[in-house]
Amino acid sequence: KFSYPHRVGFESANPTGKIPLGLKRKGLRIVVTGGAGFVGSHLVDRLIARGDSVIVVDNFFTGRKENVMHHFGNPNFELIRHDVVEPLLLEVDQIYHLACPASPVHYKFNPVKTIKTNVVGTLNMLGLAKRVGARFLLTSTSEVYGDPLQHPQKETYWGNVNPIGVRSCYDEGKRTAETLTMDYHRGAGVEVRIARIFNTYGPRMCIDDGRVVSNFVAQQALRKEPLTVYGDGKQTRSFQYVSDLVEGLMRLMEGEHVGPFNLGNPGEFTMLELAEVVQETIDPNAKIEFRPNTEDDPHKRKPDISRAKELLGWQPKVSLRKGLPLMVSDFRQRIFGDHKEGS
Ligand code: NAD
Ligand code: UDP
Ligand code: UDP
Numbered sequence: 441k442f443s444y445p446h447r448v449g450f451e452s453a454n455p456t457g458k459i460p461l462g463l464k465r466k467g468l469r470i471v472v473t474g475g476a477g478f479v480g481s482h483l484v485d486r487l488i489a490r491g492d493s494v495i496v497v498d499n500f501f502t503g504r505k506e507n508v509m510h511h512f513g514n515p516n517f518e519l520i521r522h523d524v525v526e527p528l529l530l531e532v533d534q535i536y537h538l539a540c541p542a543s544p545v546h547y548k549f550n551p552v553k554t555i556k557t558n559v560v561g562t563l564n565m566l567g568l569a570k571r572v573g574a575r576f577l578l579t580s581t582s583e584v585y586g587d588p589l590q591h592p593q594k595e596t597y598w599g600n601v602n603p604i605g606v607r608s609c610y611d612e613g614k615r616t617a618e619t620l621t622m623d624y625h626r627g628a629g630v631e632v633r634i635a636r637i638f639n640t641y642g643p644r645m646c647i648d649d650g651r652v653v654s655n656f657v658a659q660q661a662l663r664k665e666p667l668t669v670y671g672d673g674k675q676t677r678s679f680q681y682v683s684d685l686v687e688g689l690m691r692l693m694e695g696e697h698v699g700p701f702n703l704g705n706p707g708e709f710t711m712l713e714l715a716e717v718v719q720e721t722i723d724p725n726a727k728i729e730f731r732p733n734t735e736d737d738p739h740k741r742k743p744d745i746s747r748a749k750e751l752l753g754w755q756p757k758v759s760l761r762k763g764l765p766l767m768v769s770d771f772r773q774r775i776f777g778d779h780k781e782g783s
Pocket of ligand 1: 637639
């Protein structure tokens with residue numbers, strides 16, 4: 441029988457031999473890197489609600505304490521300010537590895553740091569997973585497909601990425617992160633999962649992250665500024681509401697399959713169509729202004745989600761027209777000073 445030699449009096453205080461309630465292990469111990477960010481904080485909410493113990497590891501580059509503040513004081517929640525580029529020792533059952541800026545404006549800000557986060561940061565978290573036998577989930581991206589020559593994109597497509605372009609720090613960084621993940625799986629037997637996430641939006645996105653949805657909604661329509669459409673506005677994206685993504689990530693982690701899995705909403709919109717939906721939702725009189733497009737901007741993006749449907753039993757439930765108003769009310773509160781943060 442296992443005993444605690446340093447706990448004098450433990451046995452006698454519990455003559456029944458039952459573990460006292462406070463010591464009972466409930467749920468799993470889970471690390472969420474990047475857990476103070478947009479997607480991470482929503483994931484943390486779900487894990488905590490499920491009864492797991494969650495450790496958020498974040499350097500607050502794009503994340504905010506406000507996103508997780510509602511868990512402060514909960515004994516099942518810990519927040520560590522740490523950069524994943526540095527090694528980290530923890531004892532956990534699962535690692536959701538999200539740490540990495542996601543918006544092009546943020547990841548281009550310090551491209552070398554973005555590569556280090558993706559490569560060295562992912563290596564460290566895989567090293568941690570190997571040491572403690574934890575299951576590791578990588579949040580990769582649709583950007584591994586680059587400017588895709590296949591449409592919609594299937595997981596079997598190898599992509600069309602410019603290795604020396606301004607987006608490469610992110611695209612190639614995530615591709616290398618996927619490679620590392622598979623090499624730790626094959627070489628060291630680490631249990632891994634890979635998600636390829638397509639454009640996701642929702643409450644708690646950074647207001648100034650420069651992504652199209654936050655620009656149109658937070659920077660522009662709500663402030664009565666014109667919507668800035670880059671290029672001719674005919675390029676497409678598929679926009680997924682954050683709760684659908686979180687459901688997909690959790691199913692992937694708990695399921696039997698390594699992946700990669702596309703997690704995205706197959707509803708495809710041109711940027712001009714997106715501007716129309718924003719007009720319908722916020723202000724029918726909002727004007728549109730055209731601006732030059734950024735370098736290497738992918739022309740089309742739409743996930744083929746057959747694999748996730750079949751193997752994870754997952755598909756998105758929230759359409760853009762349903763999800764956008766949910767984000768708008770959060771942005772309104774944050775911009776116009778109602779003190780409630782997050783959702
Ligand atoms: P986000 O920028 O809101 O969150 C990223 C979090 O990681 C932030 O809290 C940030 O402070 C933290 N971080 C960054 N570098 C770090 C480092 N070196 N050490 C520790 N923490 C660090 O972005 P998000 O939208 O929540 O994205 C989360 C993950 O999902 C990212 O890995 C991103 O690449 C991936 N992803 C997101 C989208 C999307 O549309 N949101 C699409 C594809 C992939
Ligand atoms: N690592 C970590 N936490 C751990 C175990 C490893 O941060 O609990 C880091 C470690 O510092 C190394 C990386 O993960 O930089 C890869 O570790 P691994 O053991 O796979 O390789 P090695 O240390 O032999 O290079
Ligand atoms: N875009 C736009 N107006 C903006 C910001 C972005 O038209 O104010 C376009 C951008 O050129 C791209 C698409 O919207 O074609 C999506 O850009 P975002 O930065 O949101 O994410 P990406 O999918 O490129 O990572």
